[in-house]
Amino acid sequence: xxxxxxxxxxxATKLGSLPDQSGTMLASEAMRSAIEDAxxxxxxxxxxxxxxxxxxxxxxxxARRLGLPLKLFADLQSGGASAIHSIVFASGALREGLADYxxxxxxxxxxxxxxLVGASQEDSGTDSVWGMFSPGARNSMRARFYxxxxxxxxxxxxxxxxxxxxxxxxxxxxxxxxxxxxxxxxKSAPFVAEPLxxxxxxxxxxxxxxFIVTTGERARSLxxxxxxxxGIGLAHAAEYSARGGTDFDSDLDQFIRAxxxxxxxxxxxxxxEIDVAELYDPFSVYPIMQxxxxxxxxxxxxxxxxREGRGGxxxxxxxxxxxGHLSWGYLQGYGPILEGVRQVRGDGGATQVxxxxxxxxxxxxxxxxxxxxxxxxxxxxx
Amino acid sequence: xxDTPKITTPLPDVDEVNRPFWDAAKRGEFTLYTCSDCxxxxxxxxxxxxxxxxxxxxxxxxxxxKGKVVSWVIMHKAYHExxxxxxxxxxxxxxxxxGPFFLTNIIGCANEDLRYEMPVSIDFQRITDExxxxxxxxx
Numbered sequence: 001x002x003x004x005x006x007x008x009x010x011x012a013t014k015l016g017s018l019p020d021q022s023g024t025m026l027a028s029e030a031m032r033s034a035i036e037d038a039x040x041x042x043x044x045x046x047x048x049x050x051x052x053x054x055x056x057x058x059x060x061x062x063a064r065r066l067g068l069p070l071k072l073f074a075d076l077q078s079g080g081a082s083a084i085h086s087i088v089f090a091s092g093a094l095r096e097g098l099a100d101y102x103x104x105x106x107x108x109x110x111x112x113x114x115x116l117v118g119a120s121q122e123d124s125g126t127d128s129v130w131g132m133f134s135p136g137a138r139n140s141m142r143a144r145f146y147x148x149x150x151x152x153x154x155x156x157x158x159x160x161x162x163x164x165x166x167x168x169x170x171x172x173x174x175x176x177x178x179x180x181x182x183x184x185x186x187k188s189a190p191f192v193a194e195p196l197x198x199x200x201x202x203x204x205x206x207x208x209x210x211f212i213v214t215t216g217e218r219a220r221s222l223x224x225x226x227x228x229x230x231g232i233g234l235a236h237a238a239e240y241s242a243r244g245g246t247d248f249d250s251d252l253d254q255f256i257r258a259x260x261x262x263x264x265x266x267x268x269x270x271x272x273e274i275d276v277a278e279l280y281d282p283f284s285v286y287p288i289m290q291x292x293x294x295x296x297x298x299x300x301x302x303x304x305x306x307r308e309g310r311g312g313x314x315x316x317x318x319x320x321x322x323x324g325h326l327s328w329g330y331l332q333g334y335g336p337i338l339e340g341v342r343q344v345r346g347d348g349g350a351t352q353v354x355x356x357x358x359x360x361x362x363x364x365x366x367x368x369x370x371x372x373x374x375x376x377x378x379x380x381x382x
Numbered sequence: 383x384x385d386t387p388k389i390t391t392p393l394p395d396v397d398e399v400n401r402p403f404w405d406a407a408k409r410g411e412f413t414l415y416t417c418s419d420c421x422x423x424x425x426x427x428x429x430x431x432x433x434x435x436x437x438x439x440x441x442x443x444x445x446x447x448k449g450k451v452v453s454w455v456i457m458h459k460a461y462h463e464x465x466x467x468x469x470x471x472x473x474x475x476x477x478x479x480x481g482p483f484f485l486t487n488i489i490g491c492a493n494e495d496l497r498y499e500m501p502v503s504i505d506f507q508r509i510t511d512e513x514x515x516x517x518x519x520x521x
Binding site (some may be wrong): 088120129145239242 | 394455471
């Protein structure tokens with residue numbers, strides 16, 4: 001078996017409204033934290049992959065601020081799938097001997113810049129002709145279809161929002177560590193793209209997160225215990241949606257299942273062996289569809305899965321132990337990866353899943369492809 | 383056909399491939415991108431996925447303009463200035479009788495009256511001298 005890659009360092013800034021900190025400051029801080037966490041020095045980092053962030057752009061300038069001796073540098077934009085895609089590209093560079101330690105980074109100033117994701121001033125387009133804008137609205141279209149197909153009410157998504165908020169309330173690193181949320185508050189908040197309301201959306205935040213990937217061999221020479229990349233699987237919806245379906249019909253299920261099969265096949269593990277799941281959740285409907293696509297809940301019963309506490313921190317498969325995008329904060333695909341690493345290391349604090357050995361992490365995004373990419377990785381302690 | 387006042391919402395990106403679709407809409411005709419080898423129909427301009435040819439013989443052919451609503455959203459926020467005065471408005475996904483899904487607006491129907499699988503048919507709305515939008519209404 002080929003030696004696995006490993007994540008050897010993670011770092012994140014605080015989240016929230018940080019008007020006095022530039023994107024480059026935030027990126028530099030997250031990268032310093034990751035380098036320190038790995039027990040490396042700035043002089044060790046010779047590869048860097050950035051996902052350009054809302055309200056900021058590429059964290060490239062942070063490489064110069066830190067004086068990194070880079071051989072590889074690239075911006076990569078596939079939305080919430082970028083973090084997982086960065087591991088794929090890092091893998092190529094590491095295995096070809098083109099870099100020794102690749103840092104992947106996302107920094108955003110979305111809160112300060114008051115970014116409305118999906119807003120446009122273009123005078124021409126495709127979906128915008130009909131007034132269709134934003135990933136949130138596309139997920140809302142998915143949500144309405146889901147409600148109608150299974151005959152569910154508009155309280156269907158609350159159990160996910162509640163699950164994520166309860167976890168965040170136990171995690172000082174979460175954006176929503178302090179504020180609680182009741183069903184009444186959830187229900188009385190305004191719609192954004194109906195049927196999704198304000199709390200069905202991830203709140204915007206400033207902040208940055210980074211992680212460092214290297215070869216298993218190099219990882220074992222460090223003091224910090226490595227977290228191994230046991231399996232990676234990718235899929236894209238272009239093919240399914242071209243066949244005449246849509247990206248929220250059964251096709252979503254199909255491409256998640258394709259990515260799942262690839263990752264689990266490579267990892268040589270079964271779904272039952274997964275201890276914790278960090279599922280990409282910028283909108284509440286998405287984790288519901290994922291627990292169904294992975295097979296933790298039958299079709300149409302994803303909401304019930306969360307309502308019964310089966311995805312809770314002490315549930316049968318804890319989901320989004322840090323609070324997810326909905327309550328930990330939105331650093332695209334980086335938040336779920338960092339939490340997967342923490343859980344497998346045993347650093348999950350009050351929401352640590354006891355004895356977690358294997359974590360599933362997902363990422364999904366559109367970038368400019370017009371239909372979603374989906375990726376999943378399995379992180380392992382040994 | 384009905385006219386609507388001049389608005390500043392985005393106009394469709396028209397290119398050589400989809401120009402026949404928009405030219406037909408101007409004439410009040412609804413067309414789909416059709417494979418002349420197997421007859422499969424698509425929207426938008428997707429090259430036939432049932433045929434393996436690198437360049438399947440595709441052209442725009444008349445379609446029924448009928449379908450059913452499979453999903454919809456009510457946009458409560460204006461993501462573009464052109465929609466500022468229209469919120470809350472609907473955007474719907476119609477499964478056409480020929481198979482493809484078509485993103486559109488349902489007109490003449492209050493937001494709360496939209497229903498799953500509601501039968502709808504085409505109703506063209508002239509937006510500019512060049513562009514006529516295929517919207518749908520309840521049948």
